[in-house]
Amino acid sequence: MRRAQKARRFVMDITVAIDAMGGDHGPHVTIPAALQALKRHSEINIVLVGLAEAIEMELRSHGASVGPRLRIHHASEVVAMDEQPQSALRNKKDSSMRVAINLVKSGEAHACVSAGNTGALMATARYVLKTLPGIDRPAIASTLPTLHGKTYVLDLGANVDCTAEHLLQFGIMGAMLCSCVEHKPNPTVGLLNIGSEAIKGNEIVKEAGELLRGSHLNFYGNVEGNDIYKGTVDVVVCDGFVGNVALKASEGLAQMMRSFISQEFKRNLFTKLMGLAAMPVLNAFKRRVDHRRYNGASFLGLNGLVVKSHGSADSFAFGFAIDQAVEEASNGVLRRIGEQIAVDAHPAMVSVS
């Protein structure tokens, strides 16, 4: 079930700016995904940002054209997938990525989505939108599947060195994101550590545990790596180095297990027949662990909503990133984070840390 079907919306007429040129496949992926999203969400408008000619050509190939809910905003440059963030920031002021973010800044769009270069997207978003008051550093949050649903995990790679205060801020942002999008009034927050006891971990993590315990969040305590997939808590907080490694190790393991299953079924004629017979069940399993359904990482802590799609996403996966942006815009994520940060993040303390 796509997320759009279950949401209770607070804001109508959402406009999403899409970096049409971003990602490994550019318009071939972003445009069909945008067209599908317009069908799924009757209340949204989409602005396709990028080279007008390329966008129009792709629209034509789908028998589609601009209209009241779909428009094109021309941007003359494209940020390359391997471009240095600072170079993109300095030299590509009319890139599709930058212009899409500008539309969020000016209020013409409620959120933007890009499958472009992560570093450039974060640097540009931070430069254009700035961070929310009380937030030192934006974080990258995404959901991972669990035995019973999903867990929000942050940070997934934006910050390789975090203080305890940063981890507290991540906890607040993750809890508000989960609360708004999943409609959970008081989501549980766990601190990723190497043991469940409060005395475990390094000094920063121990101090972060104290700060989280003293906050208004529903703090569960320490969780371990396996708790991510057990679904022990709604939100898992960690620094970006640890989060990134855990995420990528998981991707690697899932890929390996899929290869093993496939190899075992291809071993000989007999096992191939078994594989054919079991196909419906194997397909149901594949659907359940399909990482495309978890595509769409939120850049949290910025003064505007930015969702990052995997660069290699296909249009099915990119659609989930658009849905994530729609959900966040519809459910007031920005406002909720701002309110909770004011209560819990002690901006004065943070700014001197």
Next chain:
Amino acid sequence: MRRAQKARRFVMDITVAIDAMGGDHGPHVTIPAALQALKRHSEINIVLVGLAEAIEMELRSHGASVGPRLRIHHASEVVAMDEQPQSALRNKKDSSMRVAINLVKSGEAHACVSAGNTGALMATARYVLKTLPGIDRPAIASTLPTLHGKTYVLDLGANVDCTAEHLLQFGIMGAMLCSCVEHKPNPTVGLLNIGSEAIKGNEIVKEAGELLRGSHLNFYGNVEGNDIYKGTVDVVVCDGFVGNVALKASEGLAQMMRSFISQEFKRNLFTKLMGLAAMPVLNAFKRRVDHRRYNGASFLGLNGLVVKSHGSADSFAFGFAIDQAVEEASNGVLRRIGEQIAVDAHPAMVSVS
């Protein structure tokens, strides 16, 4: 294929001390595993350490008894699985764990194996055996399956705060372990990071990259989380916090994927029949990702060989931990680490860091 069958041995007549009381199941697991190991390895002797009565009773239940290759060394105390490491160290001087380590110290055993409390085992091993010259901190190393074989990963949780020099030492120890046990003359070493470029990561990791690049190791460069399971390198180096989270996240994900497969096959009568038909293939897959085959973590950097089994191991899994100890003792791991540390670890620099 069990590892014992493929090894080229340099040392004969290995004696392994086994903490017979350690782990969730104590002698019920350790004794049958020891008896099987004696059958597998004609060149080894085993000393079972623990409460003599309990050990004798378990031996009798298997129709076995002591003999020239199997003896009992009585120890009157047992370290509880949840006991504080410092308490075990101070108060349980006649514990099965401590006495097994003492046998390594005195040279009566070439290695010891315990499924007991990890913290107590590390604290006791470090206190009794001390670290090798040039090594600041012992690390925990284990193998993980890859698409084509296995990767050695360290540290898996002994050190939550590491300097660049510690990471270099881990690289040396991991490479020598892999070289000795896998008979690879020049194993590749990767540094776990959040990107492949040398500029990625935090300051400690960048500095560790420089040290590894300047060492005599076959340094590959940075690797990411997914490279662990791709088998990109033979040895992956990381701090204990990151390694522990990556390992446990992997365990959690593997468990979740197994549950999903099982749930999908149990969904209805039709899928149950599919499951029965595909059973041989599913069993082959399960065998391939059976974590019991990867049981046996090496405590490296101590002046003696200590192998830690999972606390919940069954006798099949515990047997792999015994095999690991036999492999390390037979192939001169201690000597090789000492030699390479003298070449690469700059003890003077390490001691002031």
